[in-house]
Amino acid sequence: MTPLAETAMLAHGWRRFLLLVVAGAVAGLSVPPLFVLPAVFLAFPVWIWCLDGAERGKGFARLFGPAFAIGFAFGWGYFTVAFHWLGTAFFVDGGFMLVLMPFAILALAALIAAFWGLASAAAHLFWSHGPWRIVTLATFLTIAEWTRGHVLSGFPFDLLGYALTPTAEMMQLASVIGVYGLTFLAALLAMTPALIWPAEERPLTRRLAPFFLALAVIAAQLGYGYNRLAGTPVTAREDVRLRLVQPLVYEHADWGNVDPAAIIDRLIMLTEMRMGPDDAGLAAATHVVWPESALPFYLSQYPEALARIARMLPQGVTLLAGAPRVPFEAAPGTAPFNAILAIDDAGEIVASYDKSHLVPFGEFLPFQEFWANLGIKQFVPGAEGWAAGDPRRRLMQVPGTPPFLALICYEIIFSGDLGDTGAAQFLFNITNDAWFDGSIGPAQHAHHARVRAVEEGMSLVRAANSGVTLATDPLGRITAELPPREMAVVDAAVYQRLEPTLFARYRHWPLLAALALGLLIGLATGRRRRRR
Known part of the structure; x- marks a missing residue:
């Protein structure tokens, strides 16, 4: 993985754009009903590594510059795979509509990918090279997902959080934090392999710890779901x-x-x-x-x-x-x-x-x-x-x-x-x-x-x-x-x-608290980088 990490950090121009589109398409394999969950652990680190090597623009270019293009390219690959099935509707009328089909799917994917581009650009404003940078990107990505689910009537198909719901056991955590909370969790867990490579001066055990913690969180999610299914009577x-x-x-x-x-x-x-x-x-x-x-x-x-x-x-x-x-x-x-x-x-x-x-x-x-x-x-x-x-x-x-x-x-x-x-x-x-x-x-x-x-x-x-x-x-x-x-x-x-679930009682308030904490972490780590 070290060669991939170094390639992503050093790539630029169309090569970086193509790499990110492919990585995003791989991540798109995690959507229902495909549920290739390992795909997100392979793909999302590429986004992190590309941001590590991204140029820092000035003024307007800093927001809509390389960092925006990085998130946009990744999102374009993800949503093209996630939304490809919408093209089936064009076969109903056939004819000229079939000619429009690939352009319509790519245009829709690009429109939605702009949300991820903005999340990437915003995260890069607070970027650091420490482990907390994955919290920063996960926070802004979740904000982007919530936004695209509500703005202009909303289109919350294939939120990233659905990748963590392939079984009835794993679904149960949605009763606590909802699918937007699962989106924050999925993004954070999927980015942990980026902290392992490329090799740094830190010991291997410290670099592996976040990834193994991510696996432990998934195991805990399964355990919670199993206990909830076994211990909740239904009539x-x-x-x-x-x-x-x-x-x-x-x-x-x-x-x-x-x-x-x-x-x-x-x-x-x-x-x-x-x-x-x-x-x-x-x-x-x-x-x-x-x-x-x-x-x-x-x-x-x-x-x-x-x-x-x-x-x-x-x-x-x-x-x-x-x-x-x-x-x-x-x-x-x-x-x-x-x-x-x-x-x-x-x-x-x-x-x-x-x-x-x-x-x-x-x-x-x-x-x-x-x-x-x-x-x-x-x-x-x-x-x-x-x-x-x-x-x-x-x-x-x-x-x-x-x-x-x-x-x-x-x-x-x-x-x-x-x-x-x-x-x-x-x-x-x-x-x-x-x-x-x-x-x-x-x-x-x-x-x-x-x-x-x-x-x-x-x-x-x-x-x-x-x-x-x-x-x-x-x-x-x-x-x-x-x-x-x-x-x-x-x-x-x-x-x-059932009795109202935690999500039914508190809705998105726990998520908002987590996002506020993520923003504070991003602000603190970004200021520390600037001081250095």
Whole structure:
């Protein structure tokens, strides 16, 4: 490793940029569901070594000079690998969109990588050549990750902290510090090998100590998770028994080809399916769940749909379905809501939730006129775009059902920002990941959702159009699941929520305290270097 460390410290120009892009791409292998955890221990030291040899600019160039380019190049490699699956959506329309695909992925990765570039530049302002420099960079990198998860509607996919959640045991630490806390921890641990090489005057034992401490922290994380799983009883609720339907409705991509009657036929057939001689079917369920885009049309276009749903549902059973919704009092041309509709056994809509956190470029186009001139449109059909609902209404209360947090698609990935978690009894997530079939995207999205269950100490119910459909207990363990891209149903239980986790009580305050300490360490070590 010494030759690599010396090469990184002495490299400059395009050679250093290329080295960092490759190192970042290696680090990107740690994202869900790949979870190549050793990759971060190989890659992140390269970032440290390059900063050790980076030139110090003056004035404006000091912030947007070599140190910025170092973090940007590393982040560009990381996010290109982490977000490559988004390109699968371009195959839906094909044609000219396929030509745009590589440029779009590289542009998105570059945009997000700018956050890491700024973190690198800020850390270099306080840089020293002692072991505390890894704390400085980990601190600013975590601030950058939190920022990109919140600024301009936020895009917190593939936060570095997910690398430390490959198993149910390792996930449990999220109940204490959340995924942003895990991000700080993952960055700090991954940078420890940089303190071993190149060889210095310090004894080998002192240089190895931080790395072995990192391994001990991971072992402690596993031990905590094992004890929490073994020592936390979970109890299934008797008042909620779900039948989750995975219908593979691909007409979501083109409403012009929708046959409402045929889609309702398929959904009812699946819902009433018996999976064996001992399966009681709908008679054993209290709720049926149809995922996002299961009804890719307005119910007003097929008024018989509600009547057919009423005939399907036994007395006391409620359907929770994803469908577009336009208020009755809305003026013509009003943008629809992407909604969850609760329909009772009389065919009446008794409650609804409208998606409030829309997907940029998926459900709305920022600067729409500019992109329209380039022939780029939103992926999700809707001539007038989509309207955002009220985020304060995420707590959904359906008659005869305990209150639950309704979350559509990627609303589930926003750690600590789900809504009224105090009153909710479980997390309810419907999604349509069919845009990304054949990629790692659906499994990655599902893993993000599982970590939310651990953070909040609540059971998760997740129905996906083409997968991954699953249910978990409050500890994130999967209790029911359907294979991706399989038309099927599965019955699932909902569990009593646990006592509020430490993360649910204190949210990001412990992390903010750790970041403040990291900033003080950076300030102190930077001043000491300047005095020398």
